[in-house]
Amino acid sequence: MKLVIDNLSKTYPNGVRALTNVSLRLTNGLFGLLGPNGAGKSSLMRTIATLQEADTGRIFLDDLDVLTNKTEVRQLLGYLPQDFGVYPTLSAERLLDHIAQVKGVGNKTERRALVEALLAQVNLFADRKKQLGTFSGGMKQRFGIAQALIGDPKLIIVDEPTAGLDPTERNRFYNLLSSLGDNTIVILSTHIVEDVSTLCSRFAIISRGEVLYSGEPGEAIKALTGKIYSKAIPTAELDQYQTKYDVISTQLKTGKLHIRIMAEQEAGNGFIPVEASLEDVYFSQIMNRATHVY
Missing domain, CATH: 3.40.50.300 (P-loop containing nucleotide triphosphate hydrolases)
Incomplete structure (x- = not known):
C-alpha cells in the first residue's frame, strides 16, 4: 500500500x-x-x-x-x-463484539472468533470479562x-x-x-x-x-554527527549562552543546567562533543522553525 x-x-x-x-x-x-x-x-x-x-x-x-x-x-x-x-460498565468482550457488528461482521460465530482472536493478540483475553472502567x-x-x-x-x-x-x-x-x-x-x-x-x-x-x-531517523541523526556539544552551566547564565550559541535543549540535573548546542565547528569554552540523538534532530528543527517565524 x-x-x-x-x-x-x-x-x-x-x-x-x-x-x-x-x-x-x-x-x-x-x-x-x-x-x-x-x-x-x-x-x-x-x-x-x-x-x-x-x-x-x-x-x-x-x-x-x-x-x-x-x-x-x-x-x-x-x-x-x-x-x-x-463504556465503563461494559466488558471488553461485549463492547468489542458490538463494534465488530457496527463494522459489518454479522455472523455471530465468526464475530465471536474474531473478538477472541483480537483480545488474545493485544494480550487482553484473560481480562475479556472485566468491565472496561476497571x-x-x-x-x-x-x-x-x-x-x-x-x-x-x-x-x-x-x-x-x-x-x-x-x-x-x-x-x-x-x-x-x-x-x-x-x-x-x-x-x-x-x-x-x-x-x-x-x-x-x-x-x-x-x-x-x-x-x-x-x-x-538514522539519516537525520547522521546529519548532526560531530555538531552537538554539551556543557553544564549555572542556570542564571542561560540567557548569555542563548545569545552566543544555538542552544537546542536544556535539562536541569543535580542543581546544574546541562545545555546542548549545535555548532558547525569545535565549540570550545568548556563544551564537550556528544553523540547526536533523534531528540537533537527534533529540537534543532523546532528551534530553527521558531527562529524564522516573524
Whole structure:
C-alpha cells in the first residue's frame, strides 16, 4: 500500500491555520509523525481518517481518492484517536463484539472468533470479562488497538497512544505496534521522541501545521554527527549562552543546567562533543522553525 498526501491545507472557522501545504509519502511499516502539542498532528490524522474536510490538497491511498471516497476509505481504515472513550460498565468482550457488528461482521460465530482472536493478540483475553472502567490506561489503549484492527485494515492511525502510560505499559504497547507494520501502513502521531526512535523506520517533524523534516531517523541523526556539544552551566547564565550559541535543549540535573548546542565547528569554552540523538534532530528543527517565524 502507498499513502500520498499532496499540499494539504486546513484553516478552522476561528482563523486557526492547522495545516499548511503538507506533503508526505508513506508505504507499509510504521511512520512517526512527531511534533509538539498543537502542531497540527491531530488535524492531519482526522483529515486522513475522513473525519474532517481539507481546504485544499489531495490524499490518495493507492489509487483511492481519500477525500472523495470516504465510505471506501473507512472500510480500509483502523483508527485509534487521542481521546478514545469506552463504556465503563461494559466488558471488553461485549463492547468489542458490538463494534465488530457496527463494522459489518454479522455472523455471530465468526464475530465471536474474531473478538477472541483480537483480545488474545493485544494480550487482553484473560481480562475479556472485566468491565472496561476497571482497565488501566495501557489496557484501554490495547483495547483501542483491538477495535482498530477489526476488518483487517490496510491503514492504521494511532494518535498519541503512549501519552500517560507507565514504562511497562509503554513497552508492551511498543511491542504490539511493531507487530502490525509488515503488511499495513501504521501512522503513529506523537510528541514523544522515544516513540519514534523505538518504532519507526521513517518519520516527519511537524510544527505549526508545516512539515519541517521527513526522512529516516538514522539519516537525520547522521546529519548532526560531530555538531552537538554539551556543557553544564549555572542556570542564571542561560540567557548569555542563548545569545552566543544555538542552544537546542536544556535539562536541569543535580542543581546544574546541562545545555546542548549545535555548532558547525569545535565549540570550545568548556563544551564537550556528544553523540547526536533523534531528540537533537527534533529540537534543532523546532528551534530553527521558531527562529524564522516573524
